[in-house]
Amino acid sequence: MFEPTLMLTHSTPPIEDKEIAAHQAQFVQWLRSVAPYIHAFRNKTFVVAFGGELVMAGGLDSLIQDVALLRAMGMDIVLVHGSRPQVEEQMRLRQIESHFSEQMRITDAAALEAVKEAAGELRLDIEASISQGLPNTPMGNARISVVSGNFVTGHPVGILDGIDFQHTGVVRKIDAESIRMSLNSGKIVLLSPLGFSPTGQAFNLTMEDVASAAAIALRAEKLIFITEAPGILNEKNELQRELTLEDAQRIQTIGQLDHDSEFYLKYAVRACRAGVSRSHIVPFTLDGSMLLELFSHDGVGTMISYENIESLREATVDDVGSILQLIEPLEQNGTLIKRDRHQLERDINHFSVIEHDKRLFGCAALYSYPTDQIGEMACLIVDSEAQSAGDGERLLHHIEQRARAHGLEHLFVLTTRAEHWFLKRGFKKASVDDLPAERRRLYNWQRRSLVLIKKL
Template sequence: MDTRFPFVDWFRNSSPYINAHRGRTFVILIEGEAMASGRGEQLIQDLALLHTLGVRLVVVFGIRPRVQQALDEAGIVPRRHRGRWVADEAIMAQVERIAAEQRLWLEARLSPGLPNTPLHGIEMTVVSGNLMMAKPLGVREGIDFDHSGEVRRVRAQAIEGLLERGSLVVLPPLGFSSTGEVFDLDAAEVARHAATALGADKLILLGEASGLFDRSGQLQRQLTPAEAEPPLQQADPSSELARHLGAACVAARHGVARTHLLSWHDHDALLGELFTRDGVGTMITEHRYEQLRLAELGDIGGLLELLEPLERRGMLVPRSRERLEYEIDDYLVIERDGMIIGCAALHTFGDAKMGELACVAVHDDYRGGARGELLLAEIERRARRLSLSALFALTTHTTHWFFEHGFRLADIEALPPLRRDTYNHARKSKILVKALT
């Protein structure tokens, strides 16, 4: 296979995601550390690409590192309480100045169309404004937070109108009150409120960490809000992880389909998460990204695509589309983001109180994740519900896998009469049987 241009295969495989993302609303938070580190330029190129592909973008940016630097230079030491600083007039002067500078920088970088630049030929209208209404945090535990605030209301209708006209909306971590005051807001809260008010399809949080990791150091690809609660409770309340994870859980529970925790340190994180099946970070969602379920007629195409390589290698007996359609009620599938990556079938022989475990298959890219065991366990549960006393399987390649899961070798006489009559002696398949107790 010609691999002179590896990106071509990636581009081909990304086409389902390009179609799926077109016309969708994404709220993307870029924390201030990313901008301060010089990562802003490439992130802007990625944003421009998403805009070109028809994604409706709302971009929230953080400013904390630059504000802290300005405060240090001015000799101002802010008072802090529960992760927030008390934004008095001196601090707010720096916050407002740097927010304005950052917004202007973003607008300028999203404007060029010069030849030999990544944004050549791309025209984007970037809009910001008084789109986030705020209220003061007030006095809490005896601390007057002054101009530190929280989101009161998102002007969702105004933002929707801008998105409908093809604009890219930029939201600074500032809010405005009905009395004309300006409040310092937490950028993650701005992003979360914007995503929920707009019913966004995705909330993407670009921070320091690549996502959540389990105790063994493995990246956790997908969690429900309930599964994310323990690490949230263990995190330092003032940490970025707590802010992002808290925003992700609330957003997921309030209708945002998927929230993604990504690291801005990874130059490929944003596009890699959006245009590959497995992504690169942690996704928080109420809806299962990968699920085991009963097969449907609409799965036939996916089943054929899954089984064909295994049939070609002689590991499975070829199955026609017609046969799959006829037996579809016997099948379980594992679906991952619209792709069938695993399957198994239970063909029953009621007179003998036996069931055949057939067509156990897992896509090459997804082996090693106990998916075969998951399919077997569900087949066994179904067999027991049907009051079957044993399972049998025929295999030419995976005898030891069946041994490891309680099957034993048997001769042809152990098969139900009907299956005995259709046994293919030319394949010389091993016969394995497992009693169901």
Template sequence: MVRERDAVLVNAFRHSTPYVNHHRGSTFVIMVGGEAIADEHFNDMVADIALLQSLGIRLVLVFGARPQIDNALAQAGIRSRFHKRIRVTDSDSFRIIKQVCGGLQLEITSRLSMGLVNTPMQGARLNVVSGNFVTAQPIGVDDGIDYCHSGKVRRVDSDGIRRQLDQQAIVLVSPVGFSVTGESFSVNAEEIAAQVAIHLGADKLISFCSQQGIIHQNGQVVSELFPEQAEEYLWALEKQGDDSSGTARYLRAAIASCRGGVPRSHLVSYKEDGALLQELFTRDGIGTQIVRQSAEQARSASIDDIGGILDLIRPLEEEGILVRRSREQLEMEIDHFSIIERDGLVIGCAALYPFPEESMAEMACVAIHPDYRSSSRGDRLVAKIEEHARRQGIHKLFVLTTRSIHWFRERGFEPVEVSDLPVTKQKLYNYQRRSKILLKNI
């Protein structure tokens, strides 16, 4: 029997490889709330976390226990009390909280340590380490409310965590912190996750909530937010009285971590099986990123971008849409190129070749990745090329194209003749290719 090639699998693997290379050696802090631990997909999430570790990603796992604590307190006949979204932890409550957190710590450790039977990571040996990595201090009294055994982060033993990560261990951090006086305190898990990520200089903070991320009014997932924009969503949740939801808590941690220097914080759904992997190893992800700067940048190209540019333009060259360029030619002309980069991948490029003696320039090698052609990336590239041209005193921009005539005309380019080109370009015009010439005054 002849087996058919699985084109979807091959394509997905090829597209995920750049992210595998990019993430290797990175440090991720993953916040897993009690809601995620209780969900039916938690075992699959554990398998995905083990997969990340096997790919050379350094992992710190911070867990929460809010629903488990609420249930345990209710069963013990103890009413949960909160003030300003923080649990008031008296001695009776704290005794229950320590039992719950200790039990969850053992449960998570066992799931990560048992070889992950019946999962894709069966047979993997994971070293899980816990310890007093977080030093806490009491919150004290606020508005006449004594928080008792509720605390806040005072210090993170980042050196101790790094030593364990250097030994390929997964560091597991519970929501119970220890003080320099030998006391222990219940600490908000989201606060711990944010502070650990900041003190470690982590590359990412990843949190799980019930939704795919932040949902816009139109029902679409918001893929990227700056901290200021995330605050607006947080204020909206607070106005709705939803300020204690998982999404609101994780948003606060994401905003704090980004402002503390963590480049990206991700919100993904624990209800979507495989959401963690899709967020990290696909170009557009599945959840929401809170970022210090956009994952997508338009910038001048450098010698390191040649491989990405070649990958982008080769299919268009093979179709005859673009004139073929060798790697050597690109190396010599790289200073003429501008690119759009997304997560380290080149998804758009264009080149500017000036003819300063006639105040004209050619825009050439305009290419956008097929997945992004329905968006405004092409307009961004044209705008960037026009900006570069103006800075060089260029007043007219022309293009030679065989397939994209209408696209350029929609952007203000008008058809002209070969005689309207700079003299040196006229001599190089390929009459066999018969490219259309379009020009725009800038």
């Protein structure tokens, strides 16, 4: 009865088995690709802020599942929720008219009760979602505890342009020490948009104010706003995926953004100016947007950083391991000849690399033949995750600049698979006889690489 099974093991695998194997390989490759991010983020503090609009849209459980995953990876999480639509609902139920000035709610005593009711209900909903632990769900075996309390001290906005904002307040202080103690004991900390004064008064705060103040006080690695806005758009309505602090401040002065985007950007900039490494504005309309923003090269929203997170620089010995990882898949499929660590360490001064958020995504090397006033660009590699981001173009341009600085007039490449990419960028077909004599002697006739040359 076992004979057919034995025969199958020696025959061509059925199509469905190949599909399963391809799916498994893809999963393993993806998991390995996110590993550097997990290592970099472990034990770092993330402040994750979201508005009541996300809850109204039914996105709370999905968000909490993603937060639980981050916590399982070792990140310390502070959640900050907003409640604007819930407050409006409470105001309607109480037949109270809303009043605003300077884009802030004027919170009288009746409105403050609506704010408290809305915040209280939301806090309970969030705590209930965090408490889920059903088997065969993303929250299975999560066992996460959440802590909330009077961590935020507030004070009144006061009177602006003759208008008394009454119980509307701003953050005065965050009890970072108590929050840190809770985080160190493995808890998620939940902050509501309410602040309290030493005299026992309560103030209606904005979620953005609380989140940015908490991120600053905790020296957080990231402040993440999960919003109804898609991110920061330019004048062509295109998403700005990365902004330096300088770029973000320039956009603020232009005044081209809609109210919501402008408000989020204001507090993202505030956090970065005060030392938070990265601020993110990502849309809640995309399921898993926070994970995609954190664990993919380009992200799905807008990231603001104190400085440009992408650098194109000359390689050092410390980059050898990362370059070997980039090279390995192309060596295995025959695109590149094999280089061992010793050879790479010896040649490291020839290499340039593109680094994105402390992770290498591309490299290229320049070997000069000054007698012939020509150089070879070798080992041009861009990680598959970043190949649509233009990193190959930037590396090529950089190598060309290096070649000109060495007084070279031509640049050549040897390729077996990327002919059309180079032809589109100004290279011309040539022959082995056009190579420098020294390089011609080392030409591998078994590989029969194409020779392409570009005049600089």
